[in-house]
Amino acid sequence: MRRTSEHEIQAVLRLDGPERFRHFVKRVADDQIAWGLWQDGWALMANADGCQVFPLWPAREYAEIHREGEWAAYEARKIPLADLLDELLPRLAESGILPGVFPTPSGKGVTPGPEELAGALRKELENYE
Template sequence: MNQKEFESVIQLPANIRYEYFIKKVVDSEEVWSLYENGWSVTKDDKGTKLLPFWPKKEFAEYCASEDWEIYNSKSIDLYEFIDEFLPNLKRDGFQPSIFFNNVDSAILEVDVLIEDLKTELEKY
């Protein structure tokens, strides 16, 4: 990915970044997050625990600053993400934070994310 593409995508509205995320992770069959002796976690204004995910390593690393500067980007196999990771996230009371850009992200229910990923996978 070149710098121009990176800069244009990172500035898109959260809902458009979400659509980009779905297409890219299905295409690459991997999801990215930040990890250092545990996954990076944040909370929304209501106190809901959020776990951030990105479509590419570069976007995850872009957000590895301030509170997350000790974290490293780590990939998750897409099928493991759908079948194991997301159900465990739901069980533990977390919500996915999709494609944070240091300003905002798409926050949704685990079941919606799983359904959107499966719908996109059917196209392949």
């Protein structure tokens, strides 16, 4: 698992939502890990429609940026890609919770359906076979 440089962090945070989504999919497929925030349960947020959203990031450093305000006591926790695909995304689908792909401090993340995110990750993984 590689460390993300400050230069890369700043460049990626400036990308628009669809570009951050593509970056997330590639990075998570490369590293086999996604990241969330945890404190006696996973951090959740809401989208503009009031739907619950489970925020996910492609590297620890991006999750750490969000450890402020109501999430200050949370810690960045890794989610192995197999767990994301086989357990978390199906559970989110059952619960009506959207994955929040790569939210940034200045904006919301992309909120695909759990099946759409799983499909994008599986398609990217085909490039590694």
